[in-house]
Amino acid sequence: MIYLDNSATTKVLPEIMDTFVAVNETYWANPSSIHEFGHKTNQLLQSAREQIAEILRTASAKIYFTSGGTESNNLAIFGLANKYKFRGKHVLISQIEHPSIIEAAKQLVVMGFEVEWIPVDASGIIDLNEFSKLIRAETMLVSIMHVNNETGAVQPLKALSTIVRRESKAVIHVDAVQSFGKLSIDFKRYDIDAITISSHKIHGIKGSGLLALSKTREIEPILFGGGQESGIRSGTTPVPLAVSTAKAMRIASTGLEKNSTHMKNLTDELVQFLHGFERIKMISPENRAPHIVTFSVRKIKGEVIINALQKRDVIVSTSSACSSRQTKTSHVLKAMHISDDYIKGVIRLSISPLTTEEEIETFKKIFTEVMNVIKGD
Structure with a gap:
């Protein structure tokens, strides 16, 4: 074939599957448990978080493990909109986003936010002139994917973030599911605020991903429960998935x-x-x-x-x-x-x-x- x-x-790399199996066999305690076994498991989890933070050039406390790209994108849209709505309720989303962004943005409209759609040209790339006309002082969230999943078009993130910083105080979310491991991306390179990554797009395991924030940004939770992931994503953190995701990211960034x-x-x-x-x-x-x-x-x-x-x-x-x-x-x-x-x-x-x-x-x-x-x- x-x-x-x-x-x-993507096909899971053998070394990533080996890591997943080994962690399941050796560190299967709940990382929130207060006993020594839980503490050791939590240390492994925190090590994975630190490795990812170093790759993305942010703080380890700003790495939130999720079930994948869709959950991360939903957390970004709803969590950032709710956190920063005091700055305004105007949101800009590109016309070519993944459905997990498009559909979430439609729900923002139901919640009382004003969503406008950023047009693209015939190449599927955002029109910077049109974007400049759409952004306002009260724009509080901009979400733009780095690489389009259908066409491979690469968006001019640096030029876009420059416009955002000049014209508003909006937070910038980037769906990097299709770009991480293929193009360089981190918070300092593009001056952005939130990044979505999915493990199974970089030879990792399905059902695992993350939302990362820059050091100065905060977010509201959309899942409620035991307060795991610093209260942002409740639910027992699947340590084997988190550790294998970190390994997939290390392999992808190194090569x-x-x-x-x-x-x-x-x-x-x-x-x-x-x-x-x-x-x-x-x-x-x-x-x-x-x-x-x-x-x-x-x-x-x-x-x-x-x-x-x-x-x-x-x-x-x-x-x-x-x-x-x-x-x-x-x-x-x-x-x-x-x-x-x-x-x-x-x-x-x-x-x-x-x-x-x-x-x-x-x-x-x-x-x-x-x-x-x-x-x-």
């Missing part, structure tokens, strides 16, 4: 430069190959993340191509695994004003550091065979 759907999820170069070389090769087909339109912009190439075939449904490739043991996806089983058109593609001839035929290829040159060569051969067989409308 050739697996080119790594933006949906960042090498892995990014490897993936960029492979996706550049894919882009050049795909340009050879008259019926294909590139959806990913030139300024894309190193691991994603998204394109569309004119007047052909993406599912047709996916099924044809799958019969040949090649796994790809439509624009997003989160919405691929739904019939509605992607909100990201709508925001980019993709024409009707192409909007149904979108295919996303997403690779990982484990993807090989041989796999890409095999994909090119199989895809050519598929394109020679499939006819358009």
Whole structure:
């Protein structure tokens, strides 16, 4: 099998699974317990928190472990909005965010906040001029993903944060689920306030993630109970997941430069190959993340191509695994004003550091065979 759907999820690295199993076998006490066993388990948990804080350049007390990207994004939207609503109730969200941001923002409207949607250009990148027109002195929250999960478009975070700091006192949340481990990101590099990370996108284990805050920011909880995670995320902290997430982040950050170069070389090769087909339109912009190439075939449904490739043991996806089983058109593609001839035929290829040159060569051969067989409308 050739697996080119790594933006949906990645294969767990053996060393990360080994860590998960070892912690389950050795440090299975509740980290909140006051006995020595609980204390040792809590020490391991705090060590994981410190390692992540060092990578993201923040304080360990500002790392909150969650069940993954969706929970972290919800915590960011609701928790930051409630904490800083004294500054105003105006919120800016980009049109191309993940559903866990979009749907949460819609709930903010029900709660009495004013949400405006930041437009993007035809490349799926935020229009800085339009953003400058939308932001106000009373804007209190801005949420923008670093890398779009459907197209790989990279947002100009530094330019955006500069505008925010100049025009408002808003807190800036960044969904880095698709960027961490592929591009450099930390609080000081981009002058941002909150970062979402999901473990299973970086060869970690599903059901684990985190929300990190900068040293000076605070947040309100959205889950209530025993007061774990400094009162921000109640529920017994799953130490094996937290420790394996820290390890996944260490591996990803240590190999960042090498892995990014490897993936960029492979996706550049894919882009050049795909340009050879008259019926294909590139959806990913030139300024894309190193691991994603998204394109569309004119007047052909993406599912047709996916099924044809799958019969040949090649796994790809439509624009997003989160919405691929739904019939509605992607909100990201709508925001980019993709024409009707192409909007149904979108295919996303997403690779990982484990993807090989041989796999890409095999994909090119199989895809050519598929394109020679499939006819358009």
